[in-house]
Amino acid sequence: MPAIFINYRNGDEEATATAIDQELRRRFGRDQVFRASRSIPPGEDYVPALLTAVRDSEVLLAVVGSRWLTAVDEQGRNRLETRPTGSVGRFWRRSSTGCGSSPS
Numbered sequence: 001m002p003a004i005f006i007n008y009r010n011g012d013e014e015a016t017a018t019a020i021d022q023e024l025r026r027r028f029g030r031d032q033v034f035r036a037s038r039s040i041p042p043g044e045d046y047v048p049a050l051l052t053a054v055r056d057s058e059v060l061l062a063v064v065g066s067r068w069l070t071a072v073d074e075q076g077r078n079r080l081e082t083r084p085t086g087s088v089g090r091f092w093r094r095s096s097t098g099c100g101s102s103p104s
Contacts, residue, residue: 001056002034006063009079013065020063 004024008017014037021035033039034053040046054060071079 002032002039002053003058004028004033005053005057005060006033006035007060008035008063009065009068009071012067012071013063016065017063020061 006017006021006024008014017035021033021038024033034057036046036050036053039053040049069080073079
């Protein structure tokens, strides 16, 4: 399982997350870095894949851009408050495993 999990919000800093992914893969190897849009095959259930990758990673790297706090879902609700599989859910699951996360 990948040692590094790259977390980012769709529509916010995807290009930055991709550049970080490319550099980390160059340094540590492709199989050591997880970025959902590259690592989860089309048609695979993404929720279990994300949760497994978060749980098994050694590092969670969160890429937070200018729209991270204000993104809304289709009903206009703040996505941080309504998506249990989103960024907040991943941070919570990561911290509940006893592994720390720190902002960068």
